[in-house]
Each structure stands twice: as C-alpha cells, then as structure tokens.
Amino acid sequence: MVRPVFLFFAVFVIMALSNAIVPVLPDIADDLSVQTLIFSAYFFGAMIATLPSGIASDRYGQALVIRISLCIVLVSGLLISILHDPFELLFWRLAEGIGSGMFLSSALSWISYQSDTLRNTGYFMASLNFGLLAGLIGTGWLVMESGELYVGVWVFTLMCAMITAYTLIFPVSEVGEKLSVPAKILLSETGHQIIRQYPLWFSVIILLGCTGYAQAVFPELSGVQVHEISLVLAAMNFATIITSLLAHHLKTDPVMLIRVSAIMMIPVLFTFLEFPFSVLIMGAIVGVIMVSQVAYLSLAEEHQGIAMGLFSTFSYGGMTLIPALGGFLIEKTSFHISSLIIALCALVTAFIIGRCSCKGFILHDNFR
Template sequence: MQENQVVENLIRKNNLPEKIPEENNTEQKKTMNSKKLILYSSVFAIQGLSNAVIPVLPELAGEGNANPAISSLLYSGYFIGAFLTLLPFGILADRIGNLKVAGLGITLTAISGLFISFSDNLWILGISRFVEGLGCGAFFPAAFSMIVEWKDSQRSMGEFNFLLNAGLAAGVFFSGMLAEMGIKTAINIFTVLAGFSFALLLPEAWELVHSDSSGGRKKKSGTSNHKEPLGKKPESPMNLEPANYLEKFRQAFSESRIWKIWGISVLLYGTTGILTANYADYSADFLTKPELGLAIAASYVAAMLSSLAAGRTGADYKKIVRTGLVLATAGILLSVKAPLLAFFLIGAGGGAAIIGLVTAMSRISSSGFTMGIFNTGIYAGLGIVPVFGSIFIELLGYEKVFLGSSLVLLMMLFVKLE
C-alpha cells in the first residue's frame, strides 16, 4: 500500500501518465488507425488534385493566354492560398483541435475540385485554385502536428510523405495520360477521391460534435504530450489570445534554427517549383503530354521511395537534408538534357529533405503553430518563387534561369543546421 501511494505521488508530482488499461489502449489504437486512414487518404487526394493541373496548364489558361505568366499564376494560386493560411490555420488547430481543422481542409479541397471540374472561366479557375490552397493550408499544419506526436512518428511521417508524393505522381501522370480523353479527366477523378475522404471524415466529425455538445471537454484531437513552441509552458486554449501568438511568432523568428529551416524550405521548393511550373512550355517542342506527365511523375515516385527510406534510416537529420539538397541540385542541372533522370533526382532530393526538415522543426516544437511556420516556408517557395522566376525567364530564357536556380540551391549546403 505504501509503495502504491509513493508511485501515485510521483505521478502527480511529475505529471507522469498513469498506466493505461489494456482496454483503453486498444481503443486508442483503433482511434489512431481511423485518423491515419483519414489523413493518408486525404493527403493522396489533396496532392493528386493539386498536381493534375500541371500537364494541362496551357490548355486551362485558354487559347491566347498560354504564356509563362498566366501558367505560373494558375500554378501558384494554389500555393499562394496555402502560404497565406498555413500559420492562421496552425493556430486554429491549437485552439479547436487538429482533426477539425484537417477536416476543414478536406472539405475546401472537395469544393474547389468541383468548381475546377465544371468551369472554364479563367477567373473561376484562378479563385478555385486559391480556395484549394486554403484547404491545403488548413490540412497540413494540423496533419503534421498529429503525426509528429504519434509514437511511431518518423515512420508515420515517411508513410505520410510516401502517399503525399504518390498523389502528386498520380496527378501529373494520369493528367498527361488521359489528356486526350479530356483535359479535366484526371481533375474529375481526384475530385471524386476528395469526396471519398470527406465521407471517411463524417463519422469522426459526428463524434467530435456529439462530444462537444455533451458538455465534456474533449482533448484536442490527434495530440498527446503536446509541446509548446520554444519550451514555453502549455496554456489553456481559452487563454490563447492574438497578443500571445504575436509574441510567440516574434520569439520563433528570433530563433536562428527556425530561420535556417524556413529558408532552406523556401529555396528547395521554390527552385524546383520554377522548373515544374514552366517545364510544360519549355518542353513543348520535344516532349508529348504523356511524356511530360511521365517525367514529372518520376519525381514523385522517387520522392515516395526516398521518403520511406529516410523515415526508416537511423541517419542524422542534417545528413538527410544535405543529401536531399545535392540530389535536387543535380536534377535541376540535368533538366535541359535528361528530363526523366532530372525529375527523378529532384523528387529523390525533395522526398529525403522533407523528412530531415520536419524532424529538425519538431525538435523545436510539434504544435500546429510551429508546423504552420514550417509549412509557410514550403509554400512560400512554391507560390512566390515561380512567379518571380517567370519574369526572369522572359528576360534571360529558360535554361539560364534553371542554371541560376541550381546554383542558389547549392549554396544551402553551407547552412549549418544545429
């Protein structure tokens, strides 16, 4: 009895988790598996839909509008929408729960897919791509925050990134292969898949609403052992005012580690984004639509494999990031001579680097706020850099801009991630 009392006192004093009954543990595993199914199916549909437009960007822009600026705007509208909302939705996930915000992202994706499928108006397409980006902005910080807190977080992140890139690969591949049947055939398919993910979400949504309406305080979905940014003590969700987040934002960006991770993310995804956004126009004279779809899909197949490998390796995250940067740089350099090999190397580099970068950021914090900051780096690169790149393409030409991009990315090898 005395020993039991001592153990209970230690648990209360150190806030240690009490032993979980086996029945509750089984229930938790079922809950986590259902959340995995939702996240895994959703990331495939979201990324597939976002990439299904790439091989048909000139056709979506419409006759007479097929130039680098219009194509880049349609490409980047998605990423700009994501960039502007990743941090706000990360904050919202900390306040109301990760699964609720991820569910909002799935819903916005399905809605935007419907508008893209049924409209040919350039303005509606552009706005729909932006709304699709809002869905991405809601989904990823919440999903990352959920995954990095699971016991098998590195393995799960590898699986999640595998499916992320599988969706990207399927989007460009089927869009190119099915273009002759209709330029929106692949877009329609991934809109249906997004609707399927939304259907999977409904039982969980009902449970969340029912729990909230019963008056019980439900623990934030998908989180456990939650770490606040920069080692600060956890706060009650009701006390998280805008002033608090402004202070956290200021403190976060005073941390050199976050700046380094953020900057590498911007340049890695920005330089490869320039290539991806403009390759349809650049390769129009020597690649067919199916060949273009196959080449770009190769990058995502490579990213699938490298992300799984990086998720299971025991290598230091800094080595993983550096390896990814070298592979991506080599791919950009080879893009003017060997498209298939080039995109394969770019994908392998990006797939490996993202695992290392997420690991580096999670060592600072696993909150939706911090994951929102991390994701803004990715989508700032994908959304903003290609637009600026298109300006230089008109002045200097494709090949000089691709070469300059590879040199800028190579410089990131000298950034020390501590």
C-alpha cells in the same frame, strides 16, 4: 479506418486533385507566365493558410481544422471542373491551396503528437507524393483516352467528396493539449520559432521551390505530349516516395543532408529539359529532406501546430515564389539565366545551413 491511415488517404486525394490540372496547363493558357501563375496560385493559397491553421490546431484542435479544410478543397475542385477561364482558375486554385494548406498543417500537427512520429511522417510524405504522382499519371492517361482536359479534376473531386463525407461522419480524434493562451503569446512564439530555425526555413523555401520550378516550366518548355509530361513529373514524385519511406533509416543530421542536397540540386536545374529524368534526383532529395526536417521539429519545438504551420508555410512559400520567379525570368531573359539565379540561391542554402540549431541532431538515433 485507423486514423493515420485516414490522413494518408486524405492527403493522397488532395494532392492528386491539386496536380490534376498541371499536365494540361499549356492547353488552358497560351502564355507561360499565365501558366506559372495558375500553377503558383495554389501554393500561394496554401502558404497564407498553413500558419493560421497550425495555430488554430493548437488552439481549437486538429479535427475541426481538418474537416473545414476538406470542405474547402471539395468546393474549389467542383468549381475548377466547371469554370474554365484562366483568370477564374487563378482564384479557385488559390482557394484550393488554402484548403490544402489547412489540411497539411493540421494533419502534420496531429502526426507530430504521436509516439511513432518519424515512421508516420514518412508514410504521410509518401502518400502526399503518391497523390501528386497519381494526379499527373492519372490525368495524362485519362486525357489521352477521353480527350477531356478536366477529366482528372472530375475523378479526384469525386474521391474528395467521399473522403469529406467520411470525416464528417467519423471525425479524427483530438490529440495534444489545446492552448488557451492569448493570441498575442501565440504570435510571439511564432516569431521566436522563425528566428530560432531561420536557416531551416530558408532551405525549405529554396529546395522545395526548385522542384516547383521544374514542375511549372517543364510542360511548356519541353515540347513533349501531355502523357510524356505526366510520366516525367510523376518520376520526380516516385523518387520522393521511395526516399520518404527510407529516410528513418538514415544516421546523419539535417545540416549534412541539406548541404549535400543543395549542391546536388544545382546541376539538375540546368539539365532537366535536356535530360528530363534527372528530376529523379530532385525528387529523391526532397523526400529525405522533408522527413528529416519534420522529425527534427517534432522534438525541438513544443507547440507542434505552430511548428508544422511554419514548415508548411515556408514549403508552399518556396513552391509559390521560385516557380513564379523562374517563369518571369524566362520571359524576360532565358531559361539558363533563370536557372543560374535559382542555383545561386541553392548555393547560399548550402552555406547558411551550418548555422542551424539542428546541427548534431541524428535522425535515426532520436527516434529509436
């Protein structure tokens, strides 16, 4: 199997497994705050794992981190499928997130060292979202046909076992130069990247977090059946797939893309319950933004493990923080107050992104 194709299939399986529990959250826990915690625990685990994994990829190579990450995802998937207590699920969703975060940062680091980074990034992000889509639709259909809440977890855990066995037998080749510099210097470089690219990181947190907010609260507040929840949330991922594949044709810089996207996100935050398929706009925005951000970082930063670790950390940070905040605010106030506060964060994003060093970076022209 050609190595990029292996990574595309692996991220498909990991993401499908991560989403297999989302459509059935209302049946697992009655309390909306518990549902959003189970949803967010995965992203918190990924958030705390991605940066250390990115640094480890630079220091020890991507192949080792990829193998370890797949083993963690497999074990957590097995335990989620047999341990059904909501608070036990919180822990194993956290572990699953750690494994997924390790895989994402090390795989993106591997891709960023390739000559065709932009195209492969588009394929990787499309595969990621196709996995999320498959997890939603597949689980919704399987639950409707079988009546078993965890049937989706079983199926995708089996697929994860197959891909884990493959990578243990046929390891991914190493790329890039392993860094033998002290950890103190690596940490210093990490801090410098955070400061240099802080408007970009803020946009990642808010814009990706908005999609997580919709995914977390829609199952409970919409009042629709499991298979309908799956279709709506899958539509968001389908839109992301399409725009991920088309992103390399764009001739504009990330500043303009992010500013327009942040403004477009605001009305959707208020309307996705009443007009569910407005989440297509959210999905389309995220596809373009993620590819352009990764492509820019692959040229702007020398240490790709650190850069992709930070990108993944802030991505998962947004998917952890914003849904949890939204669920809390809905419990204490209302859906509209919650959406208003998150919309204000999107508005701030539109303003501060003008300070980003990615201004003037033309996606299409730099990857000819």
